[in-house]
Amino acid sequence: MQKIVVDANKHQVTLNLRELLAYKDLFLVLAYRDLKVRYAQTFLGLFWAFIQPAATLLIFTVVFGVAVKVETGGVPYPIFAIAGMSAWAYFAFVLNNSGNSIIGAQEMVKKIYFPRLIIPLSKAVVGLVDFAVAFVFMSGLMIFYGFMPSANIIYLPLFILLTIISALAVGIWLSALTIRYRDFQQIVPFMIQFGLYATPIAYPAETIIKSLPNWAVIIYYLNPMAGVVEGFRWSILGGEPPSKYAYISFVLIILLFISALYYFRKVERIMADIV
Amino acid sequence: MSDIAIKVENLGKCYQIGHAKSGELRESFGQWFKKLKGSNGKAAETAYEFWALQNISFEVREGQAVGIIGHNGAGKSTLLKILSRITEPTKGRFEIRGRVSSLLEVGTGFHPELSGRENIYLNGTILGMKRSEIRAKFDEIVAFSGVEKFIDTPVKHYSSGMKVRLAFAVAAHLEPEILIIDEVLAVGDAEFQKKCLGKMDEVSKNEGRTILFVSHNMLALQSLCSEAILLSSGEVTATGSVDQVVSTYLRAFNASEKIKIVYPSSECPGNQSVKLLSQEVVPNEHDHLIVNDRPLEMTFRFENLQKGESVLDVTFHLADEMGNLVFVGSSAFSGNNMVGNGLHCYSCQIPAYLLHEGFYLISRLLIVKDKGTILYEHRDNITFQVKEPTVAEFGWKGAKEGIVRPKLEWVIK
Numbered sequence: 068m069q070k071i072v073v074d075a076n077k078h079q080v081t082l083n084l085r086e087l088l089a090y091k092d093l094f095l096v097l098a099y100r101d102l103k104v105r106y107a108q109t110f111l112g113l114f115w116a117f118i119q120p121a122a123t124l125l126i127f128t129v130v131f132g133v134a135v136k137v138e139t140g141g142v143p144y145p146i147f148a149i150a151g152m153s154a155w156a157y158f159a160f161v162l163n164n165s166g167n168s169i170i171g172a173q174e175m176v177k178k179i180y181f182p183r184l185i186i187p188l189s190k191a192v193v194g195l196v197d198f199a200v201a202f203v204f205m206s207g208l209m210i211f212y213g214f215m216p217s218a219n220i221i222y223l224p225l226f227i228l229l230t231i232i233s234a235l236a237v238g239i240w241l242s243a244l245t246i247r248y249r250d251f252q253q254i255v256p257f258m259i260q261f262g263l264y265a266t267p268i269a270y271p272a273e274t275i276i277k278s279l280p281n282w283a284v285i286i287y288y289l290n291p292m293a294g295v296v297e298g299f300r301w302s303i304l305g306g307e308p309p310s311k312y313a314y315i316s317f318v319l320i321i322l323l324f325i326s327a328l329y330y331f332r333k334v335e336r337i338m339a340d341i342v
Numbered sequence: 343m344s345d346i347a348i349k350v351e352n353l354g355k356c357y358q359i360g361h362a363k364s365g366e367l368r369e370s371f372g373q374w375f376k377k378l379k380g381s382n383g384k385a386a387e388t389a390y391e392f393w394a395l396q397n398i399s400f401e402v403r404e405g406q407a408v409g410i411i412g413h414n415g416a417g418k419s420t421l422l423k424i425l426s427r428i429t430e431p432t433k434g435r436f437e438i439r440g441r442v443s444s445l446l447e448v449g450t451g452f453h454p455e456l457s458g459r460e461n462i463y464l465n466g467t468i469l470g471m472k473r474s475e476i477r478a479k480f481d482e483i484v485a486f487s488g489v490e491k492f493i494d495t496p497v498k499h500y501s502s503g504m505k506v507r508l509a510f511a512v513a514a515h516l517e518p519e520i521l522i523i524d525e526v527l528a529v530g531d532a533e534f535q536k537k538c539l540g541k542m543d544e545v546s547k548n549e550g551r552t553i554l555f556v557s558h559n560m561l562a563l564q565s566l567c568s569e570a571i572l573l574s575s576g577e578v579t580a581t582g583s584v585d586q587v588v589s590t591y592l593r594a595f596n597a598s599e600k601i602k603i604v605y606p607s608s609e610c611p612g613n614q615s616v617k618l619l620s621q622e623v624v625p626n627e628h629d630h631l632i633v634n635d636r637p638l639e640m641t642f643r644f645e646n647l648q649k650g651e652s653v654l655d656v657t658f659h660l661a662d663e664m665g666n667l668v669f670v671g672s673s674a675f676s677g678n679n680m681v682g683n684g685l686h687c688y689s690c691q692i693p694a695y696l697l698h699e700g701f702y703l704i705s706r707l708l709i710v711k712d713k714g715t716i717l718y719e720h721r722d723n724i725t726f727q728v729k730e731p732t733v734a735e736f737g738w739k740g741a742k743e744g745i746v747r748p749k750l751e752w753v754i755k
Contacts (some may be wrong), residue, residue, distance in 0.1 A: 072438075092472055096463055104453060104455045181468070340357070
């Protein structure tokens with residue numbers, strides 16, 4: 068028989084991932100709800116998931132591909148840009164949605180017990196749909212330009228995983244922080260806007276490495292997505308493998324992810340009282 | 343069989359009041375800064391501590407249904423929240439053996455854009471059911487709710503009554519070993535409430551489920567629970583059989599017997615239509631006693647703020663100390679009471695020998711227009727104690743039985 072003991076004097080911060088597994092049905096149902104509700108009563112429905120990256124891609128192509136003529140190593144610019152953008156768009160989606168997720172679910176948080184981590188996790192799942200749409204879009208462009216993916220594509224799953232983990236890491240941090248400090252509601256849109264340019268999406272990472280001093284490049288790669296986007300693009304389009312700086316991003320992602328889980332657990336205990 | 347299902351030891355919960363609930367960055371930075379400077383950031387000490395619960399200890403055996411009684415703010419909901427693990431205790435510990443479902447609200451997580459069907463799955467999983475479990479009971483749930491026809495319609499098009507029915511249908515089919523229920527029965531129509539109570543009763547008595555139940559409905563508590571816990575100001579003040587505890591609660595409640603309430607002119611309860619000025623039971627014996635061998639006079643004074651003449655009636659619900667409704671008295675039963683703007687005084691008499699000895703209260707006081715529209719309802723009303731005459735020249739010496747004891751006219755041949 069299941070036995071629960073709660074003792075105010077014994078606080079142990081364990082991750083308790085087994086409990087999370089026990090609530091997988093709730094997790095799936097919440098993700099389904101978010102997905103269903105997202106485009107409910109919209110005329111274009113899921114087509115919106117296609118319009119958003121397409122519009123950004125159009126602007127990037129005109130500005131960076133045609134006007135500025137960014138060096139892409141022979142890759143057609145739209146393919147170059149969307150390879151970076153699809154990963155970034157997923158990251159931005161998770162940030163946007165998980166930050167407010169606990170506050171948005173506060174009625175539930177105050178009335179029922181469940182591992183709260185499910186809430187930001189389900190947002191990350193919802194984002195995967197858009198991610199998939201962007202992939203289909205990218206494949207379409209590659210067929211259109213007759214562009215063959217590189218042999219590095221076998222590494223793609225790894226970089227997809229890294230994208231998800233980095234989105235979760237930052238997303239979970241933000242969801243826990245936003246409960247305490249609503250300031251983050253203001254900070255997140257700013258972070259996303261800033262990140263779009265501080266990540267090698269519209270331009271190759273080499274441009275940054277070549278033209279900035281060493282310390283500035285290190286700061287640049289403290290953006291977890293900088294290394295991920297670089298590797299993501301490399302696995303699809305080939306060319307130069309991720310620079311040594313990219314490993315700064317990778318290590319940071321792992322650190323952020325583990326610390327996010329622990330910080331979230333810590334805040335979870337008082338979530339219902341402060342939300 | 344009589345294993346302990348819930349064991350609570352010395353539980354306490356403290357809230358910081360006057361301290362920002364969700365701090366701002368600025369404040370946190372300020373405190374870090376103070377800590378750095380060595381003045382160990384004691385800003386929090388200016389906040390006022392409020393103990394919502396203190397020294398709570400009790401045990402609930404497996405299969406027992408226990409009611410939790412107390413005034414608003416006594417800590418009932420906080421206790422349920424802690425036991426449901428929604429919030430953590432500040433002090434003490436508790437143990438729960440078995441799968442818990444808590445029902446602190448009906449329809450938690452309901453989403454208006456989703457259909458009834460989808461919401462059953464959503465709400466069911468939120469309450470801790472597996473999807474396979476819901477699938478197995480789906481038809482039963484739908485039948486119980488009585489919204490079959492609209493099961494694929496988005497819930498936003500439901501009436502509020504339908505929403506409650508659907509939510510309750512899900513809740514009634516939960517099968518945890520321990521069920522924690524807050525005052526959720528207050529919503530929904532009376533018929534459906536009865537159906538739910540019946541279902542819960544069935545569940546607890548036939549299937550040996552442990553239930554913790556908070557309600558202000560003493561009758562519901564008494565029919566569902568065998569034991570009860572009385573909370574006042576965050577502490578346990580009585581435990582025992584439900585009848586005993588309910589009676590203690592109502593006596594404590596009535597200790598502040600108010601046979602006459604005259605509202606100060608600036609604080610008259612009411613609205614733009616009517617204002618209540620006073621209510622009273624007139625003592626019919628010296629020393630302000632109310633004795634049941636003579637009629638009781640009750641007087642209600644109010645001001646009609648509406649223009650023109652209208653039919654206005656005073657209706658009151660008289661409840662006994664167990665919370666039973668004794669009767670509904672209304673001036674509507676005595677002709678058309680056409681009154682104009684201004685002050686009015688309505689009086690009535692409760693016949694002699696109708697009420698038992700004991701405490702009574704007016705649980706609802708209504709001012710009704712045109713025999714149907716409630717203009718105003720007041721809840722905090724007079725309470726009074728009825729006594730037997732000191733020299734009982736009549737009657738039964740045993741325990742009081744029945745809600746009233748009218749003196750009937752007997753013909754003996």
